[in-house]
Amino acid sequence: xxxxxxxxxxxxxxxxxxxxxxxxxxxxxxxxxxxxxxxxxxxxxxxxxxxxxxxxxxxxxxxxxxxxxxxxxxxxxxxxxxxxxxxxxxxxxxxxxxxxxxxxxxxxxxxxxxxxxxxxxxxxxxxxxxxxxxxxxxxxxxxxxxxxxxxxxxxxxxxxxxxxxxxxxxxxxxxxxxxxxxxxxxxxxxxxxxxxxxxxxxxxxxxxxxxxxxxxxxxxxxxxxxxxxxxxxxxxxxxxxxxxxxxxxxxxxxxxxxxxxxxxxxxxxxxxxxxxxxxxxxxxxxxxxxxxxxxxxxxxxxxxxxxxxxxxxxxxxxxxxxxxxxxxxxxxxxxxxx
Numbered sequence: 001x002x003x004x005x006x007x008x009x010x011x012x013x014x015x016x017x018x019x020x021x022x023x024x025x026x027x028x029x030x031x032x033x034x035x036x037x038x039x040x041x042x043x044x045x046x047x048x049x050x051x052x053x054x055x056x057x058x059x060x061x062x063x064x065x066x067x068x069x070x071x072x073x074x075x076x077x078x079x080x081x082x083x084x085x086x087x088x089x090x091x092x093x094x095x096x097x098x099x100x101x102x103x104x105x106x107x108x109x110x111x112x113x114x115x116x117x118x119x120x121x122x123x124x125x126x127x128x129x130x131x132x133x134x135x136x137x138x139x140x141x142x143x144x145x146x147x148x149x150x151x152x153x154x155x156x157x158x159x160x161x162x163x164x165x166x167x168x169x170x171x172x173x174x175x176x177x178x179x180x181x182x183x184x185x186x187x188x189x190x191x192x193x194x195x196x197x198x199x200x201x202x203x204x205x206x207x208x209x210x211x212x213x214x215x216x217x218x219x220x221x222x223x224x225x226x227x228x229x230x231x232x233x234x235x236x237x238x239x240x241x242x243x244x245x246x247x248x249x250x251x252x253x254x255x256x257x258x259x260x261x262x263x264x265x266x267x268x269x270x271x272x273x274x275x276x277x278x279x280x281x282x283x284x285x286x287x288x289x290x291x292x293x294x295x296x297x298x299x300x301x302x303x304x305x306x307x308x309x310x311x312x313x314x315x316x317x318x319x320x321x322x323x324x325x326x327x328x329x330x331x332x333x334x335x336x337x338x
Contacts, residue, residue: 262328
């Protein structure tokens with residue numbers, strides 16, 4: 001039986017509805033591609049802390065206090081303090097059993113150093129996992145930004161010291177992440193990533209812990225720009241894994257491992273690089289050389305009111321939750337190293 005032809009008005013309505021349906025489907029697929037992560041974020045009260053977590057909490061507190069409480073502001077304007085921070089990190093890594101090398105480079109006729117320590121892989125040493133954090137500050141004590149990230153990196157290095165990973169795990173403390181060197185050729189991580197590419201290093205993953213010490217349980221404590229405020233929780237009690245779309249598989253693997261290993265709220269996002277929030281730390285430098293990388297963060301100024309302020313002091317951080325996050329990150333690094 002032949003169908004009655006649609007009138008012009010009905011055809012227009014059908015075209016509009018079809019277009020809207022396609023746009024809606026494309027939007028759903030895009031959102032899923034950005035935020036779709038394996039497993040489920042932890043919900044509800046956190047379990048009682050273990051003795052191991054308590055010990056880790058104390059170690060993190062001690063290291064942040066040394067960097068932000070005793071040394072304080074450290075950058076190109078306070079080179080002596082930047083050097084003291086480098087020496088402190090060097091000593092902690094050596095105490096854990098590592099040899100430490102210094103990658104020296106120049107900026108504005110001044111000398112800066114990245115610190116490098118490695119746990120060599122036993123089966124595939126040519127494949128490298130990098131855990132790196134910047135140790136400079138933005139004219140402030142820098143407890144959360146980024147004393148917390150450096151303390152996490154050192155703690156993960158201590159955890160890996162007695163292990164036998166299949167891949168090489170490289171720990172790097174970067175200089176010059178903060179302005180005026182942010183996203184320039186003189187950024188410490190940019191120098192290291194560029195040297196990695198020149199040597200032909202096979203970097204399979206790069207993780208940077210970046211401001212990981214602030215967590216809030218109050219509704220509305222998490223502020224994110226549109227449209228991400230509608231996609232992620234409005235309570236700032238989670239740790240976030242953030243990278244570019246090229247690093248999506250790495251992000252998903254890290255989030256999945258973290259959620260299996262640690263009962264702590266977590267979110268992930270594989271964001272297009274044109275979104276500024278995607279590249280706000282040292283992982284950006286590795287993207288420039290085609291390496292996969294991500295930032296692990298409490299979301300910094302989207303949650304932490306003392307970002308880049310004189311009040312970013314050791315007493316503002318929540319070391320008990322930091323310990324849980326770092327314990328989970330250690331599990332992530334162990335997984336990536338296999």
